[in-house]
Amino acid sequence: MRQWIVLFKKEWTESVRSYKILWIPVVFILLGITQPVTSYYFADIIGQFGGLPEGAVMDIPIPTGAEVITATLGQFGQIGFLVLVLAYMGIVAKEKNHGTQILVLVKPVSYTNYLTAKWAHLLCISLGSYAMGYIAAVYYTFLLIEKMVIADLIYGGIIYGIWIAFVMTVILCLSALLNSTAFVAFAGLGLTVVLSLLSSLTPDLMTLSPAMLTSHSQNLYQTGQVGSGFGLNLAFTLVLIIGILIGTIYLFHKKEIAQHTT
Template sequence: MRNISILFKVELLEAVRNIKFLWLALFFTILGVTQPLIDKYMEVILQNFGGMKGIMIDPNAPEPQANEVLLATFSGQFNQIGLIVLIISFMGMITSEKNSGVQGFIFTRPVSSLEYISSKLLGNWFISMVCISIGSLISYFYTIYLFGYYSITDFLWFLLFYSLWILFVISIAVLFSTIIKSSMFVGVVTILLSVVLMLLGNINDSLSLFLPSGALTLAESQLLQKHSPNLLLTIAPIVYMVINIYVANVFIKRV
């Protein structure tokens, strides 16, 4: 645990030096306020920039609820543009060190491959969730300001379930980083696999039980409060994450 803690702190220090905390938090903040603005002022935006010709807007359409806007923010902004940028930000976490020789230097110390991989997983997950949480909370307060109250406790539970999905995505990048030498290919494969899993998870709730994207289904049900959260949906992402780390540990030992 001591080695994991030291390597974890190194990851955080590197993120501070590269101002990753700053630019990534700013990026998710911009994404977080974009959706509420669009939902609230769409008609005004169209009138001032694109015109209303050929566009029909139902004047009797009900105003969306705060939780619906928050869901649109995550499904339309964070899980698309946000996820791509996030993966790009950590896709070279192992391959760059492997190619530069830093990884070999680390393994000359009394550090196991599992400790090294675990520190990468936890470090990048922590960095990602700090930045996502900053953008999410700003989005939350801006949304309830525009659309009405929504429980902060329920939103934090949603964010917790969402963080499980992010942890799994990072574990994919960790796995492919031990197999593929190119950081770019690691990013592309991670993005494609994440998108496929999200699409499969949308087919039906039963299938979500066996997919890591079930964490997203659980987070969505928490946000919309359709029914009591099915905590069994947390099992698949945890199991797949553990498998990813185990396989990554096997591959990294072969190098």
Template sequence: MTGYGAFVKKEFMEFYRSHKLLIILAVFLLLGMMNPLTAKITPQLVENFMPEGMIVNLGEPTALDSWMQFYKNVPQLGLVVLVILFSGMMSQEYSKGTLINMLTKGLARRSVILSKLTVALVMWTAAYVICTGISWAYTAYFWKGEILHDLFSAAVLVWIYGILLLAVGLFGSVLCKNAYGNLLITGGFVGVQFLLNIIPDAIKYNPLALVSRNMELIEGSLKFEELLFPIAVSAGLAIAFVIAACAVFNRKTL
């Protein structure tokens, strides 16, 4: 495990030096603040920009509106930033040729893949916890006393889906020698899930439910048990993609 630990340390240092750490934290920090603030001021903005004499009654914003913004912005913006930041996990190593010396000195190829995955998971978890924590704190401050159900469960679903995207990205990064190919693979993977939603029998297994049905869970119209199939499929796919990444990298010529 010495080689694994050393490579993890190297990856963290490179993530810091390339300013990716600053970018991911800044983006998710901004998203965390933006969700409740957007929900709070939207009615006022609409009222101010409406033509004189026209009246639109949007009603008072609620905590539910804040979390609605959260589950719109984080999957659409946050996960896109996450995928882009980690799209070059292996392509930089290929282009610089830095892995050749390390592998000839005895570093296991499996350790390279697991190190990349570890750093990605830690960064994603830290950024997402910050984002969720800030959104929760602001929402609790603006809408004191409002009780919502399954907030934690709904938040965990997005975290799981982020892990799945990182696993797909890792596989794509091993398979392709540039970040663009990796982005195409990840984008294609998500696109297939949208197409699967057309098939009624496939909906209850589709991992896309983890980022599209969160509000139903919070509103109480959906039970957490109904999402166990998408969770299991997501976990299985994530493990399969990591195993596939290790298998492909073991046979890959550097």
């Protein structure tokens, strides 16, 4: 356990030195604030910059709180994921390319501790940043739009957080098994987009897809209930996250051993 803590602190120190611990949360907070603020002042913005004839009146209804939070999660799923993937696509691949992982693994350091420390750090930054952005979105939605059921917001936020955890686990896996950081980003973002599109276009066929968690969180905001099949979808996603992590450790270990013996 002491070895794992040392490795985790190493990851944390690197994020502090690169200011990821600062600018990633700031991006999510800005995304969280932007949606409710622009939704509330949208008519005024169009009036000022839309080039409308003098005296024209634009009556645009303010969206509901559920619509604002749903749109905010959409921003997290696009810009937020892009930021996280670009920030951590080289979490293992860069060390492999520079050979620095050898300096760590040549010592009596287990591959499990090496990768799980990175995984835990990755989730701390990504989920922590998401939580701050989500809280900012909820606060300004309450302030400008309308009050919502706190329990639904908490449960919906946790459900979407599990989707983020899945995506970041995939990024760790790709970074551990591939050497090209650009391909890690392309494959990670591509998989996210494909799963999201298939889950929205063919929900009946994708009931177990981790991306369906976004639909369940949206249903919770709008109706106060998750969609059918949520329990199985959640359980499958959690098992998939653990399975991907275990598989990553095994394949990474096997690949490193093969490289050292050749």
